[in-house]
Amino acid sequence: MSISKKIVDDFVANDVSFITTVPCKQLAGVIEEVDARPEIHHVPSNKEDEGMGLCAGAFMGGKRPAIIMQNTAIGVTLNTLATLTQFYRMPLPMLISYRGELREPVACQVEMAVHTKALLNQFLIPTYHFHKESDADELDAILKYTFMANKPVAILTDASFWGGYGDQ
């Protein structure tokens, strides 16, 4: 089974039925899988804070939401995470491509990568880092934890986890 399929299977098994995405090369397979599943209402966003607003609404409408995004967007979502998701105590699994880590070919990506865990830590956001494919075995437990705790939770997935960047 592909890792993308396994990840989306875990979302579906945990009743996540509303997912918003902002594109990423590494997450392309997951986004394609999300889009293909009839159990999931997939709504692409133009910006990640917008996506978190959609997720907040979907949650209040009775759906379990999730967002799929790049770590470069952490900066633009901090206010939303603090004043909406956390302030109103809402659950939000954030599946994040961790650009700027080992095997990264684009230097600029490193500039947000070095802040990513520090910012998540500063915002007291539980953070899990998938480096090897077997790390994804914990996704089911992480999703259950997220909806138990009613908090945003970050799942960072780096290039090694995705098998590198291919020809680039």
Next chain:
Amino acid sequence: MIRSEILRDIAPILNPHLVVCNIGLPSQELHMIDDNERNFYMLGTMGLSSSIGFGLAMAQDKTVISIDGDGSVLTNLGTLPTIANNVADNFILLIIDNGSYGSTGDQPTYAGKKTKLENVATACGCENVVVCQDVDTGKTLQAAIDSKKMTIIVSKCDSGNIKLPVITMDPVVIRDRFMKAVAS
């Protein structure tokens, strides 16, 4: 009319429906005029009233009205294409366009100058975009609700505020009672 006069005018129309209300004075005014469990007050996060309301509309069948301002829509213009391309016919975006950032001291917005939000919404692909004058907001809103078509309303009104206190209700209480109203 200023925004608070419009809200007072349309409160009976809003009352039976789910309302997501913009940060700052709009929420404070709605809270004062007709506080009820079907109102979701934003206490922060400028710009996301439209996105929160739209997410709610996509997730369930009841009519959802997002009350937004021209300044807040300008903050989150990127959501208009999302709304246009994922039509939810139980969603109404009511933009109260007074051409100013009311909650911060009535600084002018670009919507009060050259930028026409109705044209922006149309260009983004929104199909039912209605412009009305402040006094006609109630009948325009009621027509949009009755149409059962996703509608963007731009209500043009005067700039100005009334003095009133901040909302001290706990956000989790606001959210919990709102979710119970959604589910009822």
